[in-house]
Amino acid sequence: MRRIGSVLLTASLLVGCGPSPTEPSPEPVQQQGAPLTTADVDVAPECQGILTFLNTASSATLGTYLPSNVVANLVARRATAPFVSLEDVLGVALVGDTRLAQLETGARAQGYITGSCVGILDQLAVSTDDAAAIVSFVNTASDTLLYAALPNAWNGATALLGTRPVTTVQAVANTYGIGAASLRNLRNAANIGYSLEMLANAVNATGDGLTAPRLVLNVDVENVVAGAYGTDRRTYAYCYGYTQSDFPDLSPATFYPGTQAPSTVYNYVDGVVDDAANSGEVPSDVITDGMQDLQSRIAGRTFKSCTLHYEDGPWGGVVVSFFVDTASGFRVMTRTHWWE
Template sequence: MHRRLGSALLAVGLFVGCGGTESESTSESLQRQQAPLTETDVDVAPECQGILTFVNTASFPTLDAYLPSDVVTNLVARRASSPFVSLADVSSVRLVGQARLEQIAAGARSEGFIGPNCVGVMDGLALSTDDSAALVSLVNTISDSELHDVLPDAWNGAANLLNLRPFTSAQAISNVAGIGEVSLRNIRNSATLSRPLEALIAAANAVPQHGAYGASLARHFDWWQVVTSRYYQQGGMECFGLEPSSVPYGATVRPYLADAAEVRAAVEYAVDVANWNNQIPSSVVSAGMANLDARIAGRSFKGCYFSYADDPWSGNSVAIFVDTVNGFSVMTDTYWSE
């Protein structure tokens, strides 16, 4: 009865107008999202690494079979000084854009450098079949509020995705008006970069409630639906970082955002409550928490705290955190019952 994160709190229905109006991209926000790639935010999936091997090692005549000669000349001259380490690196070469990246990928496939587990290149990303499937699944199920948090500077693109889904391929998503390199990268990251954390969350949610206490967690959810739902009895709500139009009725507003330490403390506490008898393998816990740390380090979060009850004999405490830039979100719900 109290695992509401598995039902009402995790519902992924649409909510249009969850705060604010459609915004235009700014050079500052785009520059922030187009920061250099990190080890966890690469633009070439492991299954597609052969694309880089191909462009780094193929002979001039081989490359010339798939690309214009002046492009090949530029690529060969550049790789003579340092090998290419990413698609962004390749596309920094003069005359190399998205169309040339696709031709390079086609050449890599024809020459046997990549196989069927690499879907190909789209919007500056080389996606594996697993990543493509995860991306499609997320776009087909994500809530309106979460999608707009993941794409804060592409509201038209987000609206188009919601109106045109369901999709059957990552390429179809890439082709949607308003979805470009930054947007597809943000969606890919949201769909794939928290897998160890999501495995920990699934394990924690599967542990049976022990006595009067328990906990649930969620990674993908409709935070607006959660904070505006009506419960049998609802306690005080404190929110932070929300636009004035998105602050739920009756909530108090604190003047500062949440940081990584605050998010980690809430998740760690919920995992500890759920894992009351160490039923979750320690490797799952350590991998999940390490993944969480990697996603939240140095980040700032908006969100809310509130309590509610289903009946007079139970109580729940909910914490919601949403990254203010990339939309990464996590929710915890700890509960007790008599």
């Protein structure tokens, strides 16, 4: 995919291009030590100036870089709430990749971002350290790890494997099969310790239908309770840390006081991973790294949980369990199928 916006402007563009006297001056941006982006966001800290520019610049200044009808839409939207992400900006009428590029150009020219922000590539604003980490990950990850990081972009993974070593994040973004979601997956894999997500991707790619194991992170528990991952024949359920008032339509169900320990969460995830591994399609290094990542996330935590049992024919059934960290809200769901 093509890079959105330019990384560098000529010196002539930077001369005399500060904010107008009627606008707030941009916050100073560090020129050195751009840290890795360690949260699943679409704007690196070093690129936050793009949003600051959009949220604070006058209509006249924005109009220097954007068409007037787009400026009108953006200003009307920011009057209700400040923009907090590129996804937020893309939700405004008439805003697409070209307008993001123009916003980046304006923010850079007005001094809201510096060289520590590479710019916006495929709807992802990356720092220089993010860019280096992405390139390093693409060049050093094993084949199986790269495919696991890109579960919905195998063509992109294949293309990267065929062209590496790559030298720039621009080259990664330009690769056939790499788009907004896959570039973000690569950034997360490189920066966050994305091993658990990659394990979930690998488990969920092993089959379709109710008999397929599932490992879902940050799941919507209301949807789970409503039956999104089971059949229409729920037989019973039990929960820890919840009450009937939390899920009034969950019946028959037993609600217990107290919470679940990390070992319980680990054992449920380990069970569904074992089911998926029996297919031979989940790489062993993905399992090892993913389970280690899980351990680091759940250590010392307590979890609310529910387990729902469903019939699937006369000789089989489905068990769906979810766990919610009582402090952070981290959520994980498992689904297994059994038969006699």
